[in-house]
Amino acid sequence: MTAAAVGLSHSPLIGKNDPDPEVLVRVDRAVEGAREFVRAHDPELVVLYAPDHYNGFFYKEMPPFCLATEAHAVGDFGTSAGPLSVDTAAARALARGVLDRGVDLTVSARMTVDHGFAQPLEVLFGGIDKVPVVPVFVNGVATPLGPVGRVRALGTAIGRAAAELDRRVLFLASGGLSHDPPVPVLDGAPPRVADALIEGRPPTPEQRAKAEQRVVQAGRDYAAGSTAMIPINPAWDNRFLDHVENGELAEFDTWTVEGMAGEGGNSAHEVRTWIAAFASLAATGPYDLVSRFYEAVPAWIAGFAVATAKGR
Numbered sequence: 116m117t118a119a120a121v122g123l124s125h126s127p128l129i130g131k132n133d134p135d136p137e138v139l140v141r142v143d144r145a146v147e148g149a150r151e152f153v154r155a156h157d158p159e160l161v162v163l164y165a166p167d168h169y170n171g172f173f174y175k176e177m178p179p180f181c182l183a184t185e186a187h188a189v190g191d192f193g194t195s196a197g198p199l200s201v202d203t204a205a206a207r208a209l210a211r212g213v214l215d216r217g218v219d220l221t222v223s224a225r226m227t228v229d230h231g232f233a234q235p236l237e238v239l240f241g242g243i244d245k246v247p248v249v250p251v252f253v254n255g256v257a258t259p260l261g262p263v264g265r266v267r268a269l270g271t272a273i274g275r276a277a278a279e280l281d282r283r284v285l286f287l288a289s290g291g292l293s294h295d296p297p298v299p300v301l302d303g304a305p306p307r308v309a310d311a312l313i314e315g316r317p318p319t320p321e322q323r324a325k326a327e328q329r330v331v332q333a334g335r336d337y338a339a340g341s342t343a344m345i346p347i348n349p350a351w352d353n354r355f356l357d358h359v360e361n362g363e364l365a366e367f368d369t370w371t372v373e374g375m376a377g378e379g380g381n382s383a384h385e386v387r388t389w390i391a392a393f394a395s396l397a398a399t400g401p402y403d404l405v406s407r408f409y410e411a412v413p414a415w416i417a418g419f420a421v422a423t424a425k426g427r
């Protein structure tokens with residue numbers, strides 16, 4: 116089996132609150148490199164690990180992971196709405212393979228996803244329905260979160276199960292690295308906010324526009340340095356990427372939820388998608404990092420990283 120992995124930060128502020136042109140040029144070059152890497156790998160299946168930002172998963176029941184046999188994007192922040200091209204047969208096979216290996220997994224026969232899933236598919240493949248995909252939600256936002264070791268176990272089980280499919284697979288991670296965008300928090304929320312986070316009633320277009328405008332304004336404030344949000348932490352991000360590069364994924368088992376949030380901000384947990392994806396690749400055999408890019412982009416509220424890797 117030929118396997119590869121790509122880690123790609125996302126931000127809904129791309130194109131809406133951009134940094135200086137020199138930064139854009141550097142990011143574009145890295146993203147184009149990832150596109151070329153993916154084109155050359157020519158995956159027959161993409162296993163996409165991404166978080167959700169209270170568009171698909173709510174506290175009425177909040178699973179740590181969820182694999183979808185069918186998925187629809189809500190179209191937040193101008194990303195595409197509609198069905199993803201989910202490979203239902205492959206999704207069912209992976210779900211069985213993960214459960215057979217003793218990792219508890221929620222399965223959705225109609226998962227709702229947001230920019231976390233849509234953006235990497237648009238950026239790398241030109242749309243959300245261009246490539247056979249198995250979407251895997253990895254909770255990286257809604258506390259409480261379990262130990263990182265369980266994410267690695269999920270990634271490992273999916274990698275082993277994927278190897279049995281005997282197809283060219285790309286494990287794709289969406290999110291991270293350090294960042295602290297204004298995502299609502301259930302703990303201590305006023306009753307109306309708490310109710311929204313629990314029930315997940317679809318917002319009106321006006322409510323969605325207002326929430327998105329709040330995030331855009333937060334990006335402006337973050338870039339101006341006038342904010343209480345936890346700053347992007349390039350040292351932490353590069354330590355994270357060092358471990359990914361060296362295949363030291365077990366090291367992440369020693370990282371704590373509180374420590375990660377304290378050093379990298381409350382959305383730093385999105386690196387769980389990277390840990391899952393690289394654990395999947397590692398489960399198919401040793402890998403080499405092919406490229407590594409990092410830049411702190413406060414205007415996007417993102418420690419922005421792009422990494423590509425392939426099995427030896």
Ligand SMILES: O=C(O)CCc1cccc(O)c1O
Pocket residue numbers: 125126127128168290291294296297298299330382415416417
């Ligand atoms: O939708 C939201 O509430 C948060 C949006 C958001 C902003 C910056 C970086 C991200 O990774 C991100 O997801």
Ligand SMILES: [Fe+2]
Pocket residue numbers: 125166168231290291382385
């Ligand atoms: Fe995010």
